Amino acid sequence: MLGLYIHIPFCVSKCKYCDFNSYKLDLDEKRKYLNALQKEMELYKEEIRGKYIDTIFIGGGTPSILTQDEIKFLFDNIKNNFEIKKDAEITIECNPGTLTINKLKVMKECGVNRLSIGLQAVQNEHLEYIGRIHTYEEFEKNYIQAKEIGFENINIDLMYALPNQKKEDWIESLEKIVKLDPSHISAYSLILEENTELFNMYQRNEFKLLDEDTDIEMYEHTINYLKSHGYNQYEISNYAKLGFECQHNILYWKCENYVGLGASASGYLNGTRYNNLCELDKYEEIIHSGKKPIEWEEKLSIKDKIEESIFLGLRMNEGIKFKDFQEKFNFDFEKEYKNEINRLEKMKLIDINKYRMKLTQKGREISNSVFVEFIK
Ligand SMILES: C[S@@+](CC[C@H](N)C(=O)[O-])C[C@H]1O[C@@H](n2cnc3c(N)ncnc32)[C@H](O)[C@@H]1O
Ligand code: SF4
Numbered sequence: 205m206l207g208l209y210i211h212i213p214f215c216v217s218k219c220k221y222c223d224f225n226s227y228k229l230d231l232d233e234k235r236k237y238l239n240a241l242q243k244e245m246e247l248y249k250e251e252i253r254g255k256y257i258d259t260i261f262i263g264g265g266t267p268s269i270l271t272q273d274e275i276k277f278l279f280d281n282i283k284n285n286f287e288i289k290k291d292a293e294i295t296i297e298c299n300p301g302t303l304t305i306n307k308l309k310v311m312k313e314c315g316v317n318r319l320s321i322g323l324q325a326v327q328n329e330h331l332e333y334i335g336r337i338h339t340y341e342e343f344e345k346n347y348i349q350a351k352e353i354g355f356e357n358i359n360i361d362l363m364y365a366l367p368n369q370k371k372e373d374w375i376e377s378l379e380k381i382v383k384l385d386p387s388h389i390s391a392y393s394l395i396l397e398e399n400t401e402l403f404n405m406y407q408r409n410e411f412k413l414l415d416e417d418t419d420i421e422m423y424e425h426t427i428n429y430l431k432s433h434g435y436n437q438y439e440i441s442n443y444a445k446l447g448f449e450c451q452h453n454i455l456y457w458k459c460e461n462y463v464g465l466g467a468s469a470s471g472y473l474n475g476t477r478y479n480n481l482c483e484l485d486k487y488e489e490i491i492h493s494g495k496k497p498i499e500w501e502e503k504l505s506i507k508d509k510i511e512e513s514i515f516l517g518l519r520m521n522e523g524i525k526f527k528d529f530q531e532k533f534n535f536d537f538e539k540e541y542k543n544e545i546n547r548l549e550k551m552k553l554i555d556i557n558k559y560r561m562k563l564t565q566k567g568r569e570i571s572n573s574v575f576v577e578f579i580k
Contacts, residue, residue: 215269323381364422382430
């Protein structure tokens, strides 16, 4: 399996909670950036020749900030440089407030078959507080347009544990979104990241964070409510109708190869993980000198690969199969982790049988503490 991730690091303005690598839109910068991306694709062309791409994810930032011509330019370049499987999953992240019917049409013509729309909440006062540029109504209009144009596979991003968000608000968000019948829902608990406006507001005591018990109650409600409406949780924060699980993310969690292009993008190719430079000037300068814009790279040892396969694999509800560890790494999982398994099983954090191990619901609620048990 091979994936392709392309990062578009521009947004209309910065949401208060967000620490993704994104910059306020500058038209000149955007043009220079797309030219650099074109060159970066050419730098990978030979390395990837002969391999087919199974999944493409254009993420951000706000990829839907690109104009129709820019979207075409991006996909023409992808097609000129890489070979894409006929049935590849091709996703583009979209923000209400930047989407138009014509952009949606161009995306469809370019082969995009999955949209991921960031909404976060259905109440306009919450959207405003966290710095979103759109209202719920704008989102709904875009969603209906996308459906009319023929997009059948649409994800909606939501967030809970937002400042001042009551449990009833979250319940309302879920109910309203389920009525729209998307194929996929991502529901993230707010992470208060340092270096964000929200973090500063929190330090100034402008709002209180939700207590842990309510956060867990909201999480449990999400899982049960979505399950009763046909959405299966297949990863800690992701829910899908059968057959609509995000293939690109599954590829990450299964430690498959993917090329990451664009400022701050990461990739994993032939046993090496890498991260691109974040700053646009530096990223572009290196590319124009004919080199890959890699800031950091590391060839993974067998130990690294085993540990990554565990903590990424355990994110998925299906968990990890012992056979895979034996075949890939000649590693007897149950023997090597006997003590950890016993301890976690007693605490009811994992569910294990002869073939596989997965997190229990309780384990999923504190997944990070389970993962560290497997890092030696
Ligand atoms: C890569 S982001 C960008 C998506 C798109 N630009 C948007 O905002 O609509 C994907 C999703 O991550 C989630 N996210 C971003 N920052 C987060 C945070 N600090 N805590 C929890 N979830 C976050 C949001 O749901 C967001 O839609
Ligand atoms: S639009 Fe998305 S990427 Fe941009 S600042 Fe907001 S959450 Fe971050």
